Amino acid sequence: MSETTNTNTIKHTRLGRNKWGYIFLVPFFVTFLVFSLWPLIQTIYFSFFTKYTTQMFEEVEEFCGLKNYKEIFSADTMRLFFNTFVLWIIGFVPQILVSLLLASWFANNRLRIRASGFFKTVIYLPNLIMAIAFGMIFYLMFARSGPLFHLFENLGFITGDYDFWAHVGSTRILISSINFLMWFGNTTILLMAGIMGINDSLFEAAEVDGASQFQVFRKITLPILKPILVYVMITSLIGGIQMFDVPQIITKGMGNPAGRDIFKTSQPAIKTVIMQLSASISKSNNYGSAGALSVVLLIVTGILSFFVYLSMVHRDDNDK
Template structure:
């Protein structure tokens, strides 16, 4: 009897596993067609000379690592620094503001009303297209736009300030738009992590005399550390892939003086000029850099967690 039952359970387990693999087939087929094959194709094309010269098509001719040398001998480091600076200018205030809002919204002692309404409001900018956001900011901060008019009317400025010709003003506008678009999404993610913490931990800490700052630093932050790792890595990848906002705001030129030219804008220039070899080489570099940074960030931020588990 017992043997028959074990055999039935085993048969059912094999059946479940089979259906699990069947349901995974669409994902793997989609990944194979739209991700894996293009990835291999990009690596392949990065070793070939393949571009348009007027109406004449040159290549594809195998050139080895010449495309990579050309990329590194150019202004790649400048575009990397631009991307990092703009990302950090948006991410640092974003994570601080999102953490504060997440803690505020999830604090049961405050008994806040209409939290659902405020959550919806802060998330709404994430639903707006980046192109619309860029055009809005371009109109607001243009030389004769509303912002300049307001600042001049209140006496803060004597003459129009040309935001689009100032390096840090343009970078500030781009990072500000990224902040406005994504802080709501980050707040919701952090809230989900904080709401998963056992409330008895907060109550015990409060009874022991811990103040709000100590509870935040000793309980909240360590507990939601995996969520913070996820937010940091996804934001970093998003920062490396920054394109639409600076592309539209600066008309694809990275003005002033290419100080807002990001890596993907640089890649898009090669695609626009149909220099597929250099575009492939730059794509491979971006892939490698993103992978290394993601692994390094993950290893660094999970180091303490791994040690604690090992100690147990």
């Protein structure tokens, strides 16, 4: 459309008005260079160095090659990835199942759910709540003196000496429940947009042919939704890797409680990758291993993002 820009009338510079394209890009790219790209280069640089304090209390940096990267593959660090993955998957499985169910109900013309606007508003609400506050609310509610602790005790589900936050299993389930609550509304809305895009005549044809609700879902809805499901899963995985706020506040940054240790490492069972990264940066000044961890995270996110890109390209093909 803008090819028709009056390049004929402006001959004094080659670009003419279009030079404003570059000018308007300056703020974005200067900000990106200063606050993202340069820090990224520094992060990569640090990942090849090890820092230690000499007997004279001098800080010395020394090139150490790939030593920091080798440590990533030690049982201690792999445990962090495992912990993070477990927290993610416990929340994600119910999230995707519930979202699929809700989205298919909302989008079903014959079901005609009333007040669907109200329900959508309510289920999306937790997504906007400060994750760290959500974690603290859960911590207080399920703590020994908390309201829900009392409720469960009164109902006879637990005895007075039980402690939700002293067991790995219950702590994991509660943390993942927060993730579930925060994200199932978002996923429902994304899937709904996908289901709404399916041509109604497909559903009608299936009905004429006498297909059951379940068959319609299996044979029509699910295959068409596949690219969106891939998109939801991978973006959720990228978000899951960054899990930090909730386990950080619930375990006071320690990653306790210590549970049965299948890895035979010193890492506690609730400590996530980013909890370790944050502690290395602020507390122990362990820049080398923090750098290597960051680079590995970048690579993992990069690969996952590539799959997002592929799923989006695939979706475009379906549209055309």
